[in-house]
Amino acid sequence: MLRWKYSRPLLIAITVIFAILPFAGDNPLSKAGLQQTMAVAFLFGALALTYDLLFGFTGLLSFGHALYFASGMYVTAILINDFNVHFLLAIVGAIFFTSLLAALTGGAALRTSGITFAMVTLAFGQAGHVVVARDFGGFTNGDDGLPVNPDRLPDFFIGVVNTKYLYLLALGVLVFIYFAAWWITESSAGRVFAALRDNEQRVSVLGLNPNRFKLLSFVLSAAMAALIGATMLIVSGSGSPRYAAADITIALLLMVILGGPITRWGAVLGGILYSVLSTRLNFISEGTALNSLPRFIGGPLAEPAFTLGLIFILIVMFAPGGISGAYYRARFKYLNKGK
C-alpha cells in the first residue's frame, strides 16, 4: 500500500515527535489531561488495527472483538489482585488465556460464515459482557468495575505526575502492535488472509484449509487485543464492564471505516481520531457558540455520537475507503496525471 520508501521515515518522524512532545517544555501535550486522552486514543488506534486484521484483511465481520479486549483487561487485573502475580507475568498470562478463549469461541463460530458468523460472535461477546457485569464467580466486581491494586504496579505508572509514562507505554504498545500487524499481513499467512477475503473458494481449491487460516487470524487479533486490554487496565487504573460491551466492537468498526480498512495506518488514524473526538467534542461544545443556538440544533450537536454518526454515514455512502482510501485515490490521480 503506502510505499515503504516514503512511509518509513514519515511514520518514524511522527512517532518520535509524539514521544518527545510531553517532555519538550510547554505545549498542549505536556498537560496530564491531554496525555491521558492521547494514551487512551493510542490504545484504541492499536485496537482498531487488530480489528482491521479481522475485518479488513481477512474479511471476517466479528461483533465480539470487545470480548478479547476485556478478557485481557480483566484476567490481568484478577491475576495481579487475587493471585499476587507480577504485572508483566499477569499480562503474559492474560494473553495466553485470551488466545485459548479465542481459539475455543472462534473455532465454534467459524463453523458458520457471513452474517451468521457476526451473530454468533455477537452472542459470545454478550455472554462475556454478562459474565463481567453480573459478576458470576465473584471475580469481576460487577458494574462497579475492577480497580487494579496500585501497590503491585511499578511506581512510575502511578499518580497524575507520571501520566507521561502511561502515555509512553500506550505509544509503545501502539508501535509494537503496528509492527506485529505489519509482519503478520506481509507474511505468507497474511497473503492467505487477504486471499480468503477476496475469494475463499479459490483458496480451498489451492489445497489450503480456509478455516484454519481464519482461526489463525482470529486468535492472533484476539491475542493482540488482550495485550491492549491489559495496557488499558494500567492506563485507566481499573477494568469496567463497558469495555466488554458490544458498543466497543461497533466503535471499532466505525474507527476502521472512518480511517479506511486494509491500509494499517488508516485503522490506527481512525481509532485515534474517533477516540479523541468522542472525548473532546464534549469539551469543545461547552461554553461556545453552540450554547447560543436553539436547543433543537445545539442539543444534538453537543453529542459526539451525532457528529461521528453523520460523518460515518457520509463516508459509507460517498467515500468508501475512508481517510486512507481518499488519500490513495488522490495520490493515484496525481501520479497518473501526466499519462
Added chain:
Amino acid sequence: MSTFLLILVTGVGLGALYFLVASGLSLIYGLMGVLNFAHGSFLTIGAFSGLWISTKVFPNPTTWTFLASMLAGGIVAGLFALLMEQLVINRLYNRHIDQALVTVGVSLVVTALLGGWFGFDARFLPTPLWFMKAVTIGDAIIPIDRFIYIAVAAILLIAMLSILRFTRIGLIIRAGVENRSMVSALGINVRLAFSTVFFIGGFAAGVGGVLISVFSYGVSPLMGGSWLIYGFIVVVVGGMGSIAGSAIAAMLIGITNQFANYYVTGLGDFVVVIILAAVLLTKPTGLLGKVSH
C-alpha cells in the same frame, strides 16, 4: 404452581415484546439481506411518539389515548423506516455490508439526536389506571399488562401473516424471500415490496417501543440498543425471513429467560446467549429459516 404460572405468563409477555422487535428485522433481512442495526431506533422513535401523544396531546390517560399512542408510535416509526429505506438503503443497492454499516450510523445519529433534544433520563409514559391491576387465575396473581403485550403481539402476528398470505404484495414478499433475483427477472417491482417491508417492520417496532416503555417503566433514547440485541438473537434463532419462526423463538427465549432469572438473577441473559450459540451451531439457518445468505 402459582409462581410457575406467573413466570410463564411473564415469559410469554416478554416474548411478545421480543416478537414485535424481531418480526420486522426478520422480514427485512429475509427479503433484502440487510442486517438492520437501526431497528432499535425505530423502537425508540415509536416510544417517543407515543410519549408525545400520551403527555402533550392527551394529558389524561385513558384506554383510547393509549391506543392512539401505540398507533402513533407505529406510524411515525414506520414512516421513519420508509424514509431511511428511500434515502439511504436504496442508494446502496446490493452492497450488503455497507447497508448494515450505514444503519449503524443511523442508529448512532438517532440516539444522539433524541438524547440532545430530550436528555438521556428515562421519562414515564402515563398509562390508563387499569394497567396497574392484576388478575387472579387459580391462586396466581398476574399483573394485567402482560396480557396486553400478548394481545397486541398476537393481533400484529395475525395481521402480518394475513398480509403475507392473502395480498399480492405479501405474495411478492414471500417470493422475494425465497428468490429475489427470480422475482425481479419476472418483471415484478420488488422495490415496492422493500418499502412495504420497511414500513411494516418499523410499525411493529414502533408499537413495541410504546409497550416496552410500559414494561420497563420509561422512555429513553438508549432503550433501543439493548432490545435490538435481543431482537437479533430471536431472529437468528427463529430463522431469517420467517415471521412464524420469530414468533416461536421469541416465546422460547422469553420464557427461558424468565425461568432462568427466577432461579439465579442475571442468569437469563446468559442462557439466551447459550441457546443462540447452540441453535446456530446445530442448525445455522435457525429453527424455521428459509434463506441462507
